[in-house]
Amino acid sequence: MSGGIAVGGGARVAEVGEVAAVGRGGEPSWLRARRDDAWELYEATPFPSTRSEEWRYTDIERLLPLGDLERSAIGPNWSGELPERLRRVLASDGEGAGRVVEMDGRVVSARLDPGVAAAGVALSSLADAACSADPVVRELLGTQAVPASDGKFPALNAALWSDGVFVHVPPGVKVELPIRLSRWVSRPEAPTFTRVLIVAEERSNIAFEDEILSPDFESGTLVSTAVEIFARRGARVRYVSLQRMGRRGCHLANQRTVAERDSSVDTLNVALGGSVDRVDLNARLVGPGASSEMLGLYFGEDGQHFDFNTSQDHMAPHAHSDLLYKGALDGRARGIFRGIIRVHEGAQRTDAYQTNRNLLLSDHAVATSLPNLEIEADDVRCSHGATVGQLDSEAIFYLMSRGLERGQAERLVVRGFLGEVLSRLGPGVVADKVMRTIEAKLVR
Amino acid sequence: MRKSPILAVRGLRASVAETGVEILRGVDLEIRAGEIHAIMGPNGSGKSTLAKVIAGHPGYEADGGHVRLRGEDLLGLEPDERAQAGVFMAFQYPVEIPGVSIANFLRSALQARLEDGEELDLFDFQDLLSGCMELLGMDPSFAQRAVNDGLSGGEKKRNEILQMAVLKPALAVMDETDSGLDIDALKVVAAGVNALREENPEMSVLLITHYQRILDHIQPDMVHVMVNGRIVESGGPEVALELEAQGYEEYKRTHAA
Ligand SMILES: Nc1ncnc2c1ncn2[C@@H]1O[C@H](COP(=O)(O)OP(=O)(O)OP(=O)(O)O)[C@@H](O)[C@H]1O
Ligand SMILES: [Mg+2]
Numbered sequence: 001m002s003g004g005i006a007v008g009g010g011a012r013v014a015e016v017g018e019v020a021a022v023g024r025g026g027e028p029s030w031l032r033a034r035r036d037d038a039w040e041l042y043e044a045t046p047f048p049s050t051r052s053e054e055w056r057y058t059d060i061e062r063l064l065p066l067g068d069l070e071r072s073a074i075g076p077n078w079s080g081e082l083p084e085r086l087r088r089v090l091a092s093d094g095e096g097a098g099r100v101v102e103m104d105g106r107v108v109s110a111r112l113d114p115g116v117a118a119a120g121v122a123l124s125s126l127a128d129a130a131c132s133a134d135p136v137v138r139e140l141l142g143t144q145a146v147p148a149s150d151g152k153f154p155a156l157n158a159a160l161w162s163d164g165v166f167v168h169v170p171p172g173v174k175v176e177l178p179i180r181l182s183r184w185v186s187r188p189e190a191p192t193f194t195r196v197l198i199v200a201e202e203r204s205n206i207a208f209e210d211e212i213l214s215p216d217f218e219s220g221t222l223v224s225t226a227v228e229i230f231a232r233r234g235a236r237v238r239y240v241s242l243q244r245m246g247r248r249g250c251h252l253a254n255q256r257t258v259a260e261r262d263s264s265v266d267t268l269n270v271a272l273g274g275s276v277d278r279v280d281l282n283a284r285l286v287g288p289g290a291s292s293e294m295l296g297l298y299f300g301e302d303g304q305h306f307d308f309n310t311s312q313d314h315m316a317p318h319a320h321s322d323l324l325y326k327g328a329l330d331g332r333a334r335g336i337f338r339g340i341i342r343v344h345e346g347a348q349r350t351d352a353y354q355t356n357r358n359l360l361l362s363d364h365a366v367a368t369s370l371p372n373l374e375i376e377a378d379d380v381r382c383s384h385g386a387t388v389g390q391l392d393s394e395a396i397f398y399l400m401s402r403g404l405e406r407g408q409a410e411r412l413v414v415r416g417f418l419g420e421v422l423s424r425l426g427p428g429v430v431a432d433k434v435m436r437t438i439e440a441k442l443v444r
Numbered sequence: 445m446r447k448s449p450i451l452a453v454r455g456l457r458a459s460v461a462e463t464g465v466e467i468l469r470g471v472d473l474e475i476r477a478g479e480i481h482a483i484m485g486p487n488g489s490g491k492s493t494l495a496k497v498i499a500g501h502p503g504y505e506a507d508g509g510h511v512r513l514r515g516e517d518l519l520g521l522e523p524d525e526r527a528q529a530g531v532f533m534a535f536q537y538p539v540e541i542p543g544v545s546i547a548n549f550l551r552s553a554l555q556a557r558l559e560d561g562e563e564l565d566l567f568d569f570q571d572l573l574s575g576c577m578e579l580l581g582m583d584p585s586f587a588q589r590a591v592n593d594g595l596s597g598g599e600k601k602r603n604e605i606l607q608m609a610v611l612k613p614a615l616a617v618m619d620e621t622d623s624g625l626d627i628d629a630l631k632v633v634a635a636g637v638n639a640l641r642e643e644n645p646e647m648s649v650l651l652i653t654h655y656q657r658i659l660d661h662i663q664p665d666m667v668h669v670m671v672n673g674r675i676v677e678s679g680g681p682e683v684a685l686e687l688e689a690q691g692y693e694e695y696k697r698t699h700a701a
Pocket of ligand 1: 460467485486487488489490491492493494503536
């Protein structure tokens with residue numbers, strides 16, 4: 001590619017595409033070895049079947065055409081203009097601490113606010129960081145958070161990832177505005193494998209917003225993302241994943257957050273687009289006083305299929321986690337939530353909550369909610385709850401009796417229902433974007 | 445000259461839609477512009493059902509008779525169309541709508557009255573809303589609370605009257621707005637209703653209550669007694685006073701199902 005890419009109203013950004021293109025040949029041997037091991041694991045691991053609890057409701061083999069996947073299959077670098085839709089999103093996102101654009105699994109630009117860069121924050125293409133022998137990347141990439149041994153798809157991603165983002169925040173550095181990653185996927189049927197690695201050192205702060213967009217596809221098109229987040233002592237990390245792909249996009253996410261002593265890692269997973277979205281999120285609270293707020297929001301219509309598999313691992317005492325996933329399902333959409341709170345031995349004074357609420361907007365939509373607890377400590381406060389409900393006809397009558405048409409009344413109720421998640425998140429670009437997407441779905 | 449009625453209910457029979465159980469068994473009621481009518485009656489006699497049938501609750505089926513607002517048949521209209529026509533019901537049990545703020549909801553309700561393409565002026569709306577809240581002695585931050593969600597019983601009732609003040613109906617049906625209000629709140633709400641009537645002397649009120657107390661503040665032109673799905677007696681304010689002294693035993697005996 002020549003020249004930079006205009007972002008946010010004309011600022012030119014550095015071109016990093018060439019570096020990323022060093023590709024397999026230029027990779028250090030430790031990385032090549034990890035890929036080899038991962039590929040072996042992938043081949044040795046059977047496809048998750050619906051006979052296993054974790055994949056019971058998502059027949060992934062039927063949904064995803066991965067049969068003749070080749071190890072060497074890596075797409076060409078992006079060339080040419082950014083698509084109109086992506087440009088609009090970039091332009092409307094506004095001020096951030098940094099911005100990465102990833103096209104078909106390749107980072108084409110990574111820009112960091114100069115002030116933030118001067119404070120020592122590193123933001124780069126993950127491929128670059130791996131090739132430049134960054135010791136943190138070498139230590140943490142696919143080793144502790146989302147290792148290949150986690151399962152079929154983590155193994156596949158570890159073997160085939162083409163690029164992604166590496167963020168490293170030095171001790172004590174607090175980055176106020178979010179860093180945004182915008183991913184675009186365009187090649188029908190060609191799978192994309194990317195990763196995010198965020199390491200927040202002691203007492204640092206960082207927020208990261210990860211958005212996936214694509215056009216509509218004629219056939220199933222996979223994006224696999226592995227997200228690894230480390231919060232060192234007293235650090236605060238906020239991670240948002242916003243999936244707004246086009247039809248027949250399939251998103252498989254493997255996310256793990258590791259929160260050390262007195263740190264917090266808060267996540268939000270939003271699934272609005274695509275045909276299939278499966279998110280495996282594991283929050284590990286490994287240090288005393290760690291905390292994780294885990295939010296999720298989904299709105300399915302037509303035949304959209306969203307499957308969230310979450311776990312909260314309390315491995316240290318005095319840690320806190322609070323999960324709230326809410327979804328509305330219209331048409332023949334299907335929502336699955338399967339969550340578990342695991343309080344490990346010795347994790348006394350654990351405070352852990354888990355709530356999943358579903359609102360069915362049609363007789364053909366289905367929600368399955370499976371909350372679970374596994375407690376091996378005796379001094380804990382835990383609760384879990386799940387609901388699947390329909391639009392409350394009394395609420396609709398109440399609103400209509402004030403002059404709102406039925407459709408308006410229903411939209412207001414849905415908006416209020418999902419809005420609870422956004423109000424926990426607080427106002428900002430994400431909340432606006434999500435609300436706008438929901439509005440658009442509601443008026444259809 | 446007598447004014448023509450705002451609300452005319454004649455021979456109204458209604459049943460629970462799901463089960464077909466009859467509840468209203470021939471109700472006659474006429475309210476003229478600017479009049480205040482009270483309905484009293486024992487628990488389960490059908491007062492709320494009458495209010496809900498007037499407002500268009502889908503859980504009830506009108507089996508006979510008619511309900512007209514300014515001569516226009518209401519029974520064929522959707523609840524929102526009735527609201528547009530000028531009907532307002534303050535619910536006995538206001539419904540909670542989590543996540544929807546009172547301000548946002550009222551703005552949508554006012555916007556819904558405008559023609560397509562017309563936009564509600566936000567400043568006008570703010571003025572109207574804060575004026576009404578002041579009238580009812582409400583803190584401005586109240587408008588940011590969710591509709592009835594997490595509100596106390598009294599706050600919910602006050603919220604109903606706030607909506608009535610903003611929407612300025614031609615006919616306000618107040619279903620036991622007084623139950624759950626403390627003595628001071630009752631006075632404030634009653635003063636609010638009276639102020640609305642001063643502002644719009646044509647506004648008619650159908651006030652359902654169990655207690656004489658609210659009628660001391662909002663003086664009715666007529667008091668009706670409902671027993672077993674029928675209005676069995678109508679008269680002036682003295683009817684309420686008699687009820688207070690004697691209760692419903694006599695009525696219940698003579699009008700058993
Ligand atoms: N949806 C319904 N399903 C079944 N029964 C109903 C329904 N609505 C009302 N009823 C019954 O109809 C009768 C009248 O109820 P309604 O609520 O109108 O009484 P009310 O006069 O308002 O009583 P109260 O003074 O206690 O508020 C009651 O016996 C009630 O149980
Ligand atoms: Mg009642």
